[in-house]
Amino acid sequence: MSEYAIEMLGITKTFPGIIANDNVNLVVKKNEVHAILGENGAGKSTLMSVLFGAYSPDSGKILINGKEVKITNPNVATDLGIGMVHQHFKLVHNYTVTENIVLGREPRNKFGILSLDEAEKKVQMLSEKYGLQVDPKAKIEDITVGQQQRVEILKTLYSDSDIIILDEPSAVLTPQEIDELMDIIRLLQKEGKTIVLITHKLKEIKAVANRCTILRRGKYIDCVDITPETSEQELATMMVGRPVKFDIEKKPCNPGEKLLEIKSISVNDSVGVEKVHDLSLDVCAGEIVGIAGVDGNGQTELLYALSGLSPVTKGQIIMNGKDITNMKIRERNEAGLGHIPEDRHKHGLVGGLSVAENTVLKDFYTLKYSGKLGVLMTDRIFANSDKLIEEFDIRSGQGSITPAGALSGGNQQKVIVAREISLSPNVLLVAQPTRGLDVGAIEYIRKRLVAERDKGRAILLVSFELDEIMNLCDRIAAISKGSIAGVFKAGEKTASEIGLMMAGEKSKEASK
Amino acid sequence: MTKSSKSTNKTDQVWIDRLLASEGATSVLVVILGILSGTLIVALLGKNPSSLFKAIWQAFVGYYNKGKGAWSVGPLGDTLTYAIPYVLCGLSMGFANRVGLFNIGAEGQYTVGMLAAHAFAVCIPAFPGQWLFCMVVAVLAGAIWGGIVGILKAKFKISEVVATIMLNYIALYIYRLVALYLFPAGLTNRTYRTADLASTSILKGVFISESNLNIGFFFMILAVFVYWFIMEKTKLGFSFRATGFNKDAARCSGINDTQAISLSMAIAGAFAGLAGACVLLGSLKFGRIMQGQDNYGFMGIAVALVGNSKAPGIFLAGILFGALRSAYSLMQFMNIPREVVNIIEGLIVIFIALRAGLGKVQEYRAKQKIKKAREQEAAK
Ligand SMILES: Nc1ncnc2c1ncn2[C@@H]1O[C@H](COP(=O)(O)OP(=O)(O)OP(=O)(O)O)[C@@H](O)[C@H]1O
Ligand SMILES: [Mg+2]
Numbered sequence: 001m002s003e004y005a006i007e008m009l010g011i012t013k014t015f016p017g018i019i020a021n022d023n024v025n026l027v028v029k030k031n032e033v034h035a036i037l038g039e040n041g042a043g044k045s046t047l048m049s050v051l052f053g054a055y056s057p058d059s060g061k062i063l064i065n066g067k068e069v070k071i072t073n074p075n076v077a078t079d080l081g082i083g084m085v086h087q088h089f090k091l092v093h094n095y096t097v098t099e100n101i102v103l104g105r106e107p108r109n110k111f112g113i114l115s116l117d118e119a120e121k122k123v124q125m126l127s128e129k130y131g132l133q134v135d136p137k138a139k140i141e142d143i144t145v146g147q148q149q150r151v152e153i154l155k156t157l158y159s160d161s162d163i164i165i166l167d168e169p170s171a172v173l174t175p176q177e178i179d180e181l182m183d184i185i186r187l188l189q190k191e192g193k194t195i196v197l198i199t200h201k202l203k204e205i206k207a208v209a210n211r212c213t214i215l216r217r218g219k220y221i222d223c224v225d226i227t228p229e230t231s232e233q234e235l236a237t238m239m240v241g242r243p244v245k246f247d248i249e250k251k252p253c254n255p256g257e258k259l260l261e262i263k264s265i266s267v268n269d270s271v272g273v274e275k276v277h278d279l280s281l282d283v284c285a286g287e288i289v290g291i292a293g294v295d296g297n298g299q300t301e302l303l304y305a306l307s308g309l310s311p312v313t314k315g316q317i318i319m320n321g322k323d324i325t326n327m328k329i330r331e332r333n334e335a336g337l338g339h340i341p342e343d344r345h346k347h348g349l350v351g352g353l354s355v356a357e358n359t360v361l362k363d364f365y366t367l368k369y370s371g372k373l374g375v376l377m378t379d380r381i382f383a384n385s386d387k388l389i390e391e392f393d394i395r396s397g398q399g400s401i402t403p404a405g406a407l408s409g410g411n412q413q414k415v416i417v418a419r420e421i422s423l424s425p426n427v428l429l430v431a432q433p434t435r436g437l438d439v440g441a442i443e444y445i446r447k448r449l450v451a452e453r454d455k456g457r458a459i460l461l462v463s464f465e466l467d468e469i470m471n472l473c474d475r476i477a478a479i480s481k482g483s484i485a486g487v488f489k490a491g492e493k494t495a496s497e498i499g500l501m502m503a504g505e506k507s508k509e510a511s512k
Numbered sequence: 513m514t515k516s517s518k519s520t521n522k523t524d525q526v527w528i529d530r531l532l533a534s535e536g537a538t539s540v541l542v543v544i545l546g547i548l549s550g551t552l553i554v555a556l557l558g559k560n561p562s563s564l565f566k567a568i569w570q571a572f573v574g575y576y577n578k579g580k581g582a583w584s585v586g587p588l589g590d591t592l593t594y595a596i597p598y599v600l601c602g603l604s605m606g607f608a609n610r611v612g613l614f615n616i617g618a619e620g621q622y623t624v625g626m627l628a629a630h631a632f633a634v635c636i637p638a639f640p641g642q643w644l645f646c647m648v649v650a651v652l653a654g655a656i657w658g659g660i661v662g663i664l665k666a667k668f669k670i671s672e673v674v675a676t677i678m679l680n681y682i683a684l685y686i687y688r689l690v691a692l693y694l695f696p697a698g699l700t701n702r703t704y705r706t707a708d709l710a711s712t713s714i715l716k717g718v719f720i721s722e723s724n725l726n727i728g729f730f731f732m733i734l735a736v737f738v739y740w741f742i743m744e745k746t747k748l749g750f751s752f753r754a755t756g757f758n759k760d761a762a763r764c765s766g767i768n769d770t771q772a773i774s775l776s777m778a779i780a781g782a783f784a785g786l787a788g789a790c791v792l793l794g795s796l797k798f799g800r801i802m803q804g805q806d807n808y809g810f811m812g813i814a815v816a817l818v819g820n821s822k823a824p825g826i827f828l829a830g831i832l833f834g835a836l837r838s839a840y841s842l843m844q845f846m847n848i849p850r851e852v853v854n855i856i857e858g859l860i861v862i863f864i865a866l867r868a869g870l871g872k873v874q875e876y877r878a879k880q881k882i883k884k885a886r887e888q889e890a891a892k
Contacts, residue, residue: 309764330766339764347764352757361754361765365747374746 002066005030005163005194006051011060013046015406017397020046021057022218028163028211030065033185033195035205035226037239038215039438040410041395044198045087047215048165051196052084053077064163083156084165087198087409087436088345089148093141097134098123101155119158126157130187131180144296146177153184164188165196168409170204171436174295174464182207200410200438202232214238217395240440248443250450253474256285259458260306260427265315266482267298267305274313275301277482283427283458288449290461290473290490293502298482299431299462300342306429306460307339308332309347319427333362338425340416340433342462348416351405355396356385358404359419388418393444409436417445421452428452431462446472466495478502536825539818539864543832546860550852563846564839571838589723590838591831593795596732597622598837599830600787601812603739604658604780606821608672610743611776612756617661617676618784619809620683621654623802625785626792627687628653633713633792634695634706634799642712647731647789654785655778657683662777666770672777684805691801706799715794724797728790733827735783740823742779752776784809814861833857 006028013021020043028034036044049055051062053071062069064080071077077084091100102119123136132150140148149169156164166185170178178201185195185208197209205212205226212235214221221238224230236244260283267276276298283289293299304310306317308329317325324332341347349358360369360381369381385400394414396402404415413436420428430449434442449472453459463469469476470490478485478501485501493501547568551561574585601618608615629650633642657679664670696707715726743749754762755772763769787808792800815833819825840853 307764328766328768329763330768333766341764346758346760348761350754350758350761353754357750357754361761361767364750370747374748376745376747376750 002063003029004063005032005065006196007063007066008047008051009061009063011047011050011062012058013043013050013055014058015046015397017402019218021050023060024215024218024220025223026051026213026220027223028194028196031189031192031194032210033189033197033208035209035212036196036198036215037200037202037205037212037235039217039240040414040436040441041217041408042215042239042438043218044215045167045408048084048167048196048198051077052082052165078159078161081160081162082165083159083161083163085149085152085156085167085169087167087171089152091140091148091151093139095140096136097138097140097143097151097154098136100140100151101158122158123154126154130154130157130191131184145172146174146180149173149181150184162192163194163196165198167198168200168436169197170199170201171409175466176294178204200436200442202235202439205235206230206232216241236439239438242440244439244443246439246443247471248446248450251454253287253453255287255474256456258282259285259320260460261316261318262306263316263318265302265305265312265317267301267310267312269301270310275482276305278314279479279483280315281460281477281484281487283460285426285456285458286453287474288453288459288461288472289475289477290463290469291477291479292463292466292469292498293479295464297479297502299479301482302479303339303342303429303431303462307337307341333423333425336426338420338423338428340420340428340430342431344413344416349404349412352403354385354401355389355394355404355407355415356382356400358415359385359388359422361419362423384422388415388422392418393441394418410438410441413437414441414445417448421448424452424455425457427458427460429460429462432464433461434468466498470495470498536820536822539820539825539829542863543818543860545863546856549859550856553855554848554852557849559848563843563848564852567839567842567846567848568835570842571835575842584722585720586722587838587842589720589725590841591835592720592729593724593726593834594837595831595834596728596790596794597787597806597808598811598815598833599732599827600735600783600790601809602815602819602826602830603735603812603823604654604784604787604809605812606816606819606823606826607739607743607783608658608777608780609816609821610756611752611772612759613662613665613672613773613777613780615658615661615676615777615780616673616813617658617679617781617809618787618812619805619807620676620680621657621781621784622788622791622806622809623680623683623687624657625650625654625788626802627683627690627788628785629713629789629792630687630691630706630709630799631695633709636710638710638712640712642710643715643793646713646793647786650785650789651782652785654788655782658781658784659774659778661781662774665777666773680805680809684802687802691799695799704801704803706801709793709797709799713793714797715790724795726790726794728794731786731790735786736823736827739783739826743823748775784812811857814857817861817864 004027006026008026011021011024012019024047026047038044046055050057053073053076056072062071069080092103098116098120101123120136127134132154134143134147134150149172169181173181182204188195199205209226211223211225213223216239262279262281264278264280265276266274266278269275279302291299301310305312308327312325316323319335319337322335324335350361363369364376369377371377382400389399392414394411396407396411404412407415417433434445437445449459461469461473473490475487475489476498477487478498480502551564554561554564571587571591574583574588577584601622604618604621605615629646632646632649661672661675661679664675665672691706715728717726718729719725743752751762751767751772754767755769759769811833815829816826819829836853836857840850843850
């Protein structure tokens with residue numbers, strides 16, 4: 001038997017205007033955890049889609065366990081023992097966990113009627129064996145994103161996959177969930193599975209991977225062994241092609257007047273449960289205030305209320321001295337509010353429109369882009385997006401006319417960030433701005449946020465990554481159960497102290 | 513918004529690739545496939561399939577009328593006359609579709625448009641320019657009928673599919689009630705028609721006197737232009753398209769999605785309402801009381817599908833369906849079952865749904881191109 005579980009040799013795949021994979025090799029040993037590292041748009045997801053049979057390559061060959069195979073569709077991949085957890089989950093929301101897992105292979109009893117009992121037992125067994133706690137009978141819409149991911153992993157285990165592909169599994173997880181995921185990966189490896197892990201987080205690669213293949217702009221660069229000596233800096237340099245700075249330099253913060261005042265607001269979620277409770281916080285010109293907290297403590301609802309997506313039940317929001325509590329979203333935009341939303345697919349981008357149209361999504365109707373009679377000025381719209389594509393290094397097949405939905409995940413995020421920053425808002429709400437971005441892009445976006453701060457903008461940053469918050473923010477507010485547990489200057493407290501506050505321990509001193 | 517970007521690189525694209533990538537070209541292919549399958553059916557029935565082509569051909573160019581000893585372009589006139597409601601109802605379906613709505617209600621909007629035109633053509637004494645007045649009220653009536661659905665959908669989240677189906681029937685029975693009991697009656701023994709339409713409300717014939725082709729045709733062309741202009745060129749259209757692709761993102765960026773949904777349904781209804789006026793005042797020309805649905809609205813769904821909900825596509829698709837309908841009558845003389853036309857129409861819609869297959873051809877060509885490039889590189 002071959003030593004290798006997967007050999008992808010000389011794989012090439014093109015899309016209109018772009019070679020997503022250019023003669024790429026990927027060789028994965030049996031029972032190893034093999035990481036794939038590469039910038040946004042480097043072609044990682046494409047390569048995995050080829051392996052999984054979702055795309056057929058233009059050239060190249062694939063060997064599984066030493067045998068050459070033609071993977072023409074995902075069913076073939078499943079039969080070969082390959083399972084994939086996609087970057088964007090593919091679950092049916094109003095089905096239960098078990099129903100989703102058996103979808104397509106529904107077990108039937110002797111009368112030909114769907115029977116889930118057996119399946120439920122098997123799911124239960126698998127979830128215990130691999131430490132993937134989920135309730136087999138819960139509906140997908142009722143469980144957290146982290147649990148949904150477990151369902152996706154269970155799905156691959158249920159069909160007895162020996163090779164499991166995880167495409168940016170940690171991008172949607174909270175730090176705690178990431179730790180759990182690392183344990184799960186180790187357990188899977190111990191049980192004899194081979195794992196391909198795509199991630200932008202070098203820490204994760206160091207933590208679990210045995211080897212790592214690096215791609216850059218569609219090309220194979222290298223495959224390296226990961227040892228305790230491997231440095232993150234080295235990996236980052238190989239991947240981006242230049243040295244990357246992990247810590248940003250910033251000038252001392254020089255806060256000005258209060259630009260955003262949140263005055264004891266309460267907000268309900270979509271089903272009417274109060275998620276933000278009597279919360280107050282100020283953000284001044286020229287500072288970045290971070291909200292640190294575990295997912296689900298009201299961050300989402302707070303941002304919804306500030307951006308105008310949902311109403312407050314109590315309290316006031318003052319921006320620039322103006323009461324915006326009851327303003328429509330467009331009025332808030334015009335008053336100088338920017339928003340990089342948490343859910344980029346749902347709220348950030350219109351996938352069917354071009355990159356150009358997406359860059360003017362918020363101001364296409366203004367005299368800048370529309371004539372007096374309401375006619376769009378296409379030339380200006382394209383000029384604007386050509387400029388932003390250049391400035392933010394947005395990589396796509398056909399530039400401005402590429403549909404935003406055809407961009408790689410990280411490049412989609414860049415389009416949103418480019419749009420919001422280009423509108424130069426006074427107050428910028430930022431949620432998870434670097435989620436799914438490569439280290440080079442993270443460096444750039446953080447730099448831009450700091451530059452915005454230095455221009456005197458007020459920035460409110462929500463992130464589940466404590467690192468990001470501690471790195472970027474001038475002041476940090478820990479949020480717990482919908483209220484601020486304490487506000488302090490960056491550097492005043494250690495990560496573990498902040499962690500305690502996030503867990504609900506009220507700060508002794510009054511805020512600030 | 514597809515042209516004039518600096519970053520476009522079309523130069524290395526062969527025309528055939530561009531053809532495959534274009535939705536328009538695939539629609540043409542689909543239509544050809546539909547007609548070829550129709551041919552096959554005719555042949556299987558043991559008839560001469562060339563007659564089918566002849567009928568369709570004649571629907572575009574007319575035929576030599578031996579009796580009169582002259583060339584008759586009547587069939588072309590019929591083609592274009594049928595195309596008026598087909599295109600307008602296609603626009604109605606297509607417009608809503610671009611905003612992410614499934615408007616099955618063109619039939620009802622068409623019906624109330626026709627009713628409004630009927631009312632103003634029969635209940636008030638003749639005055640010059642009455643036809644234009646009738647068209648305007650038809651457009652308004654259609655817009656209101658569509659707008660109701662839009663508001664129900666936007667404000668109360670009521671499915672537009674269910675609402676439009678119900679409103680189609682409501683429109684039909686309101687037409688019958690109103691026309692039977694409120695409009696001046698026609699001659700006593702003709703219960704299926706009201707009093708005659710005012711002569712000033714009839715649409716003038718144009719070009720081809722052997723057919724009912726009328727100035728409604730120009731209004732149809734104007735409507736196609738308006739559709740294209742609003743959708744592709746204005747900020748209103750931008751907000752419609754954004755809402756259609758992703759309502760949440762549109763709302764989050766400040767676009768008023770409720771307004772986009774109600775307004776777009778109203779505009780969709782306006783197109784269908786105009787169709788109603790054109791058919792009554794241009795083709796029927798008498799106070800007909802509707803017995804059942806005319807089906808133009810439903811055919812509009814097919815027209816919009818074939819035309820990809822884009823203005824030029826809908827226009828061409830509407831003309832094509834008009835031609836098929838015109839061939840429908842010609843086939844009688846050629847001893848071919850007319851039902852073949854219905855089969856072709858159905859097949860075209862099915863093939864549209866199968867369009868995905870063409871992606872494979874594109875993929876294959878991309879593969880070949882890479883191979884060639886590799887070989888060239890190796891040769892160097
Ligand atoms: N379906 C598609 N149609 C056209 N272009 C595509 C398609 N899918 C991917 N691409 C292009 O191929 C390139 C590689 O994309 P891919 O999704 O593989 O990147 P990635 O390495 O996974 O990046 P990320 O880290 O941002 O997810 C990108 O430039 C993208 O724009
Ligand atoms: Mg990806």
